[in-house]
Amino acid sequence: MKCMGCGALLQDTDPLQDGYTPKLTNKLCQRCFKIQNYGANIASQKNIITEKLLAKINREKGFVIFLVDFLNIYAEIITTYQKIKLPKIMVMTKSDLIPRNIKKDQLVKNLKNQYQIKEKIIWVSSKRKENLNLINDILAQENKVFLLGFTNSGKSSLINALTDSNLTISKRANTTLDLLKIKTPTGFIYDTPGFIPEHFLDNMLPKRQIKPVVYQLKNKYCLKINDYYLASDVDNNMILYLANTLNVSKRLKKEVLPKQLEVLANSDIIIKGLGFIVVKKKALITTNIAMDLIEIRPTIIGGKNE
Numbered sequence: 001m002k003c004m005g006c007g008a009l010l011q012d013t014d015p016l017q018d019g020y021t022p023k024l025t026n027k028l029c030q031r032c033f034k035i036q037n038y039g040a041n042i043a044s045q046k047n048i049i050t051e052k053l054l055a056k057i058n059r060e061k062g063f064v065i066f067l068v069d070f071l072n073i074y075a076e077i078i079t080t081y082q083k084i085k086l087p088k089i090m091v092m093t094k095s096d097l098i099p100r101n102i103k104k105d106q107l108v109k110n111l112k113n114q115y116q117i118k119e120k121i122i123w124v125s126s127k128r129k130e131n132l133n134l135i136n137d138i139l140a141q142e143n144k145v146f147l148l149g150f151t152n153s154g155k156s157s158l159i160n161a162l163t164d165s166n167l168t169i170s171k172r173a174n175t176t177l178d179l180l181k182i183k184t185p186t187g188f189i190y191d192t193p194g195f196i197p198e199h200f201l202d203n204m205l206p207k208r209q210i211k212p213v214v215y216q217l218k219n220k221y222c223l224k225i226n227d228y229y230l231a232s233d234v235d236n237n238m239i240l241y242l243a244n245t246l247n248v249s250k251r252l253k254k255e256v257l258p259k260q261l262e263v264l265a266n267s268d269i270i271i272k273g274l275g276f277i278v279v280k281k282k283a284l285i286t287t288n289i290a291m292d293l294i295e296i297r298p299t300i301i302g303g304k305n306e
């Protein structure tokens with residue numbers, strides 16, 4: 001029997017392993033029980049290997065809905081999406097978090113251009129139940145649908161919003177651990193374990209709608225985001241699309257930051273797992289953030305990248 005929250009095989013022998021339950025007649029493993037009932041913050045250590053999961057799905061027949069969260073889109077995510085051979089669609093979820101100043105349809109256009117995505121992209125919110133009819137239309141047409149995406153993109157939340165299932169949802173990575181087949185009125189939808197990015201910051205998800213914060217940063221100042229620093233060699237404007245829960249302030253530059261990035265005007269500096277920062281002017285950016293957590297792209301918000 002599989003745990004109905006995360007898909008792990010239920011077992012009553014090793015409390016330290018996934019799927020443990022003291023009683024095999026339970027529907028949930030102990031971890032899911034604790035997350036669902038006490039809001040426990042427990043991450044599984046299971047190693048989800050992207051290539052293995054992709055190969056498994058690519059052997060199947062069916063339709064793929066690939067979920068992305070607009071704050072966390074970067075090359076690794078798009079490359080993984082492109083490796084899916086089944087007919088597919090990209091769905092940008094958590095639309096309730098997208099700031100009001102961003103026109104969602106324009107954002108979709110920018111994403112399609114930037115990442116050369118041929119398939120349709122639609123946006124939904126599981127929290128506000130927005131556009132769920134578009135997903136229901138797909139479910140009505142396809143009898144076997146796989147919901148794929150990186151960890152925390154909101155796959156299990158979407159299935160819970162669409163059906164009366166009780167999948168485990170959490171803000172930590174690695175919540176769903178194996179495929180779980182869920183009945184829909186006309187077929188099946190599969191919840192799947194999230195792909196795990198090679199490098200990212202876990203546990204930094206925003207709870208409320210993002211308010212982009214604009215910093216006018218004179219070049220003798222730097223930005224402090226929790227323990228991360230960013231500075232520009234010229235007076236610059238930076239617009240932060242980050243969780244409102246982060247501690248952001250402006251500080252005088254004191255020491256030289258070890259890493260350097262050259263960015264064009266209107267670039268996004270993506271901090272994987274955190275969100276992104278739009279840099280308005282061409283600059284040399286210095287920072288203490290590890291380079292494998294960072295990616296630069298022309299901004300998806302709009303503006304000439306030069």
Ligand SMILES: Nc1nc2c(ncn2[C@@H]2O[C@H](COP(=O)(O)OP(=O)(O)OP(=O)(O)O)[C@@H](O)[C@H]2O)c(=O)[nH]1
Pocket residue numbers: 093094095096097124125126127128149150151152153154155156157158168169170171172173174175176177192193194195205206207208
């Ligand atoms: N604001 C908002 N938050 C959402 C939405 N959908 C999911 N979330 C949050 O995103 C986090 C991750 O949700 P999950 O449904 O567990 O994500 P997942 O893709 O199933 O994650 P894994 O099982 O680890 O792959 C949770 O904190 C959810 O509450 C949404 O539409 N809006």
Ligand SMILES: [Mg+2]
Pocket residue numbers: 155156157168169175176191192194
């Ligand atoms: Mg899940």
